[in-house]
Amino acid sequence: xxxxxxxxxxxxxxxxxxxxxxxSAYMFTSYWITWVRQMPGSxxxxxxxxxxxxSYTKYSPSFQGDVTISADxxxxxxxxxxxxxxxSDTAMYYCARTARVAGETFDIWGQGTMVTVxx
Amino acid sequence: DIHMTQSPSSLSASVGDTVTITCRxxxxxxxxxxxxxxxxxxxxxxxxxxxxxxxxxxxxxxSGSGSGTDFTLTIFSLQPExxxxxxCQQSYSTPLFGQGTKLEIK
Numbered sequence: 766x767x768x769x770x771x772x773x774x775x776x777x778x779x780x781x782x783x784x785x786x787x788x789s790a791y792m793f794t795s796y797w798i799t800w801v802r803q804m805p806g807s808x809x810x811x812x813x814x815x816x817x818x819x820s821y822t823k824y825s826p827s828f829q830g831d832v833t834i835s836a837d838x839x840x841x842x843x844x845x846x847x848x849x850x851x852x853s854d855t856a857m858y859y860c861a862r863t864a865r866v867a868g869e870t871f872d873i874w875g876q877g878t879m880v881t882v883x884x
Numbered sequence: 885d886i887h888m889t890q891s892p893s894s895l896s897a898s899v900g901d902t903v904t905i906t907c908r909x910x911x912x913x914x915x916x917x918x919x920x921x922x923x924x925x926x927x928x929x930x931x932x933x934x935x936x937x938x939x940x941x942x943x944x945x946x947s948g949s950g951s952g953t954d955f956t957l958t959i960f961s962l963q964p965e966x967x968x969x970x971x972c973q974q975s976y977s978t979p980l981f982g983q984g985t986k987l988e989i990k
Contacts, residue, residue: 875927
């Protein structure tokens with residue numbers, strides 16, 4: 766069982782970006798996928814999650830409107846997308862398989878995608 | 885909103901020591917509390933879920949306890965590979981992580 770994320774990105778402010786998270790060796794539609802941000806030298810922040818079976822999403826108020834989470838269950842892949850990046854979006858982004866055990870438990874993590882936004 | 889307060893923010897200990905990290909919620913979260921370990925440059929790893937259930941493959945020297953608002957992660961007989969940053973996470977409502985505890989070698 767693993768989640769494999771797309772590679773590091775370097776972008777300019779105002780550009781768009783979509784990063785991916787591909788699940789393997791498990792039933793992709795049986796677990797939610799959560800996205801987590803970790804800014805340099807900082808802790809973990811919950812961005813939001815998606816149910817790949819029906820694409821229902823939930824976002825943290827802190828991120829609502831700034832990012833879009835989507836999924837293509839036919840290829841077992843979830844996405845995190847920005848329409849207009851800001852320098853403050855520079856961070857490591859993790860996806861995590863989310864088991865509905867004791868609420869939401871992140872039992873498998875991707876390796877992370879580093880996003881750097883700089884002019 | 886539920887707020888999580890994790891303490892201490894950093895901790896120095898020696899191999900073989902027993903250490904305790906605490907996590908306090910601003911209101912009752914029942915037993916909806918998980919613990920993660922993160923090593924530098926690596927993704928977090930689930931250690932304990934539902935307050936006290938050990939994730940498969942995690943050594944038994946890791947132990948979780950608590951209920952309601954106060955929770956603890958105890959690591960018995962510290963090993964060199966345990967020096968890392970630890971995060972609690974409540975899942976009673978919108979998921980939220982604690983600020984983290986950096987466990988360093990004394």
